[in-house]
Structure formats: structure tokens, C-alpha cells
Amino acid sequence: MKITKIDVFAARLPLKEPFIISYVRLEDMPTIFVRIETDTGIIGWGEAVPDQNVTGETWESTYQVIHQELAPLLLNENPFSIDKIHQKFTKMILGVPSAKAALDIALYDIMGKAANVPLYQLLGGSSHEVLRVPQVLSIKTPVEMANDAHRYVSEGFRSIKIKVGTDVATDIERIRHVRQAIGDGIQLRVDANQGWNRLETLRIIRETADCQVDWFEQPVIAHDVKSLAEIRAVSPVSIMIDEGVSSTVDLLSVIEHRAADLVNIKLMKAGGIYPALALTSMAAAAGIPCQLGSMVESAIGTMAGAHLAKAQSNIHTNEMVGPLNFTKDVASITFNKDVLQFTDLPGLGIEVDEAYIQEITKFSCVVQ
Template identity: 70%
Template structure:
């Protein structure tokens, strides 16, 4: 039974600022959760909220976990994940990253209590390895091209670029990166809701020769009609991200035929358990999936990695957070662009609890 939950509001130092269409981050605020059973088994979870995507702030997520969600877990069975999510949803609507922070810790606990890696609990290995891209923040076309070239030289075979500030400049960014990396390297483009319908169609039309794998969430999350029109006219695949948080959103996308692909994020869905439902629904619709990242630490990253490797409908992933931090809360191993998963129980990582305390701004304990 669960006897204690600790919540740490921490900030991780980035190697360089992370810049996308709607935010500039100099460090990454995160909420880490530590759940302990009456037998002393410990599970770790993480929330990386995004007020522009999930409607949660760093501070609000901390308080929701502390006052609303964590108390529901005291004396609960960690394996009662369906019942626990039902309790969460009856207590408070939304707040998916707050729920994910506890959900991930539950799966880490379940793995450790059974001596199994998380992927074995949710389907086993559907893939032999996880190849990750390198994600490039918004900069000048020249700077992005230089970054992309260096990443390819270091062994990355997939480059994803952030755009969405100005359509004409974004066209220059896409062209510059493609020229820098050559024709063999895969290129993905993410506007993070930064364009309107006409801008999107212009960018796609003028970068057709760049052979982009897909354009991700080009328009506002709510505008599925525009997304549908773009998909109907685009020669390239369209991926929905911010437009889908849960199975109800995905039903709408599938019925409208508004996207070719789905980006699943644990912070949007509420954790591994609801993300599995999204993957199953997408599979029924023959919609390939990606497990995306909110730039989580090793904890959230490995949770996403276990999900990604366990489902055949999940074709790609962006488990890149640990590559972006000066120092992480646990060690994650990459061999060039391959993320290594161990066969250790749970998430398969050893969290540096002393370092967690060093980077924590405020914390609490629930018993």
C-alpha cells in the first residue's frame, strides 16, 4: 500500500535556451513525485506542465498534486491504476500533467514490485530499438542549418526543427536545414500552432522540394476544420499534437479525417494509462503515432520510452529531454541517436535524490 508521497518543484538547467513559437525557456521547470509503499519500495514520476498546451503552470501543478491528487493515493494499491485514474477524474477535470506525475510513479512502482521493466507490463517490446531525432529551437536560418549539420555529423539521422514565428522566414529555415543535412537525413517540421491556414499551405507549397516527413500542428489546436483542409491539400503528412489531449479529441480528429498522424504526450494525456487508450484508438483508425516530449527529465523521458517501445502503432518518438540538460536527475544512455533501455525493473533508472534536493525550489510531503 502507498504510505507517503513527496512532491518536488524543481528547475533543470538547459544547455541553451529552448525556443518554440510561443515560449522562450532558459531553464525547464518540472515537478517530480516520489511515491513510497509501506514496504519501502519507491516509484518516481514527473510533470512538465505547459500553460499554452495543458492549461497548467508549474505552481498550479504543484498545488493540484499536493492538495487534490496525492491525498487520494494514501493507502491505495499501486496496481489499482484504473480505479486511481477514476478517482483523479472525479476529483478534478483536466490537469493532465499533474495526473501524469503520479501515474508514471505508479508504473515505476509496479515494475519494481514485480521485478519487471515497465514495457513488459504494457505489451512487451514491439520494437528492437528507439531511434531519436535531434530537435532544433527557433533561430536564424543560418544558425539552424549549422546546428543541423553538426548533429548529423555526430550520428543523428533525423532532424526536427521548430518554426512558427513568420511563414516567410520559416520557409527559409526549412530550406536552409534541408540543404545543410543533405537528402538522406529525415526532416520534420513543427510549427506549434504558429501559422494560420493560408500560411500553412504557403509553407508546404514552397518547401515541397525539401521532402519534409511531416508538418506538425501547423494551426491552432481547436481549429480542426483548418487542419482537415490542410491535410486534404497537402502532398505531405500532417501530424496533430496540441489538438489531441484525450480519446474524445482523437475521436473528433478521426471522424473529421483531420490528420494523418498523432503525437501522444504523457503530459497531455495524463500519463501512461490514458496514453495506452490513445494508442489503441489510433491503431483502430490505422493512424501512426509518435510519443512526443515536453522536454522532460530522465524520469518522464524513460516513461515515454517504455510506452514507445511497447506499441507497434507508435512508429517514432522524441525522447530527447536528457540531451538538452546540463545535468539530469538520472543517467540515460544514448548511442549516437539510439536511446538505450535497460531490463532493470520499473523505469530502469536510478534517481539521484541528492541532486533532486539541490535543484528543488519548494517541496512537500503527504502521508
């Protein structure tokens, strides 16, 4: 089996409401889809959701890198030669993880379809029977976030994650208002997206000690592993690192500094499923549980992450919430309240709506 053609689509996915975190507000979600064809007729789909503040990529640069640098490397390659292909990626260009992830995901989709099994069967089998997702709240006023949280709990969500990272006093109010709105039995996670410094983080942890926060995620700037270690050393609440870990080199530093209790792995940061597997195994060896996070991806990126999360026992939680944020997605995914449903279809297990992808595409190209 050989790869014969790669289509690249630069698209904008419509959001139900603006997505707001500490460093950006998005009115829609810029994404890059790839469609890889083989000489056997099998087609694989992948997705890149770049973030210039996290992955160092823009929507436009990711499209160009896939088109001009990475996709040509795949022609005439066997999709199962995943290690060889990633080595070719690395030799061609440093970084650009979401661009590499798009092609990696499409290759795994092809592998699952060629083997005629759901992708998780190739990634370790079914380690988790059920994947429960949280609902993630964008930054709003404390009262608005509390109202949103209350509504989501009434819809059946048992875990709420809130985005914070603005001024300390308002963030404390956000945490308090949301906890009051959801009651004691619902999990609460807090993500600052690098929005605080060390002293601000310690103050917030101290002043929300009665709010039963499960963990604080990436409170300080990504590279400041030493501050994160100092926070963790005195925090009664678990500390998760996200933006600070993209590679095994990053994770090694976190392990050496004892800087985090948990690590949030994202395919868009890691460069796809293959390098994410290395991160998961490395974290397991160090006794650090993982979460499989999301960059608000469509059904394509979401199901790639979901299959990995289902297959790996050290991935304890996930945030496969992207499809919940779109007015219309490129494929159908079913949620039973907060439980993501898998199909028996091979590969990613979805039927991609190619006509809709064409509809939301702003520019595209073909590599063959």
C-alpha cells in the first residue's frame, strides 16, 4: 500500500459562541483538514488546529508547511511506516507540531481502516470502557460562568473546567461562583492558560481552599518549570502542566524538577498520536497520570484523541469537547450526556462530510 495523493483544506469551523481564554478570543475555529489517499482506495482524514501562543504556528503557516514541506514527503510511502515518516518530518523541519499531527492522524485512520478495526485496537486495546468528558467554560463574568456551569450540570455533566487567567480577584470570584452553582458533588478543574505568576497562583490556591478544586492547570508561563515546582511543593491541590510539555525533552525536565502532579497531552502539541504515545509511556514510568486534552478540534481531531485515551491506561481523564462547541461539525459524534460514544467503524470511526468541508474551506491544494 502506498500514498498517492494528499488534499489540504484550510477551513473555519463555526462556533456556538466565542471561545475565550486568557490570551485569545476566537469567533470561529481556524483548522486545517488533510485527506490522504492510497493506491488501495483507502482514505484517511487528519486535522491540525494550530495555536501561535502554544505551538508557534498560525493557520496560514500550518497550511503552507503541510502543502510545501510535509505532505510531499508522504508520496509513495506506506502509511504503516509511521516511525520512518516521523523521522522524515523531523529532518525536514523543526517544530510545527500541529502540521505534523494532521498527517499523523490521517495515517492512523488509514491503518485502522486497512486492519478493519477501530483505531483504539491498534493503540493498546480498550483500557477504558467509558470516556467521560467535562464541559469547558470560556472566560466570562463570574455570574455568567456560574449560570453556564449550573446549566451544564443540569444537562448531565459531572465535571466542569473553567478558563481563568485574568486579574486575580475576579478569577477567585469565578472559582467561588462556579463551585456554589454546581454544588459539592461535581468535579471542578481550573485552567489559567499561563495567566498568573507564582505569587498570584499561591494566593488563589490559598483563597479558594474551600472550593474543592481538583487541580490547577498551567497557572504560570509555559517555560517556568521552576516556579511550577515551587508551587507544587506547597500546594494542597494538584498541579497540572499543559503548555509546558510538548515533547519528551519537556517532560523529562518536569520529571527532574518534580514540577507537576499531572500532565495534559495534546496531539496538536505533541505532533500526533505516535509522539503522544511516547509521552504517555514516559509519564507512566515516572508515575505521573495524564490527561488527553483538546485544542477545540472537530470530530476528526477529537476522535483521534478519544481513541488514544481509550487505549492507554495512564490517560486518566480527557477533554474531547471540541464537537460540543460547533454549530455544525464535519462528522457526527454522539454523546450520552457526558459520555462519548464510539462506533464499530474502522479507523477513527466516523463518516466525514466532505461536502461540508468544501463549504467551510477558504483555500485548498492537492499534493500528488
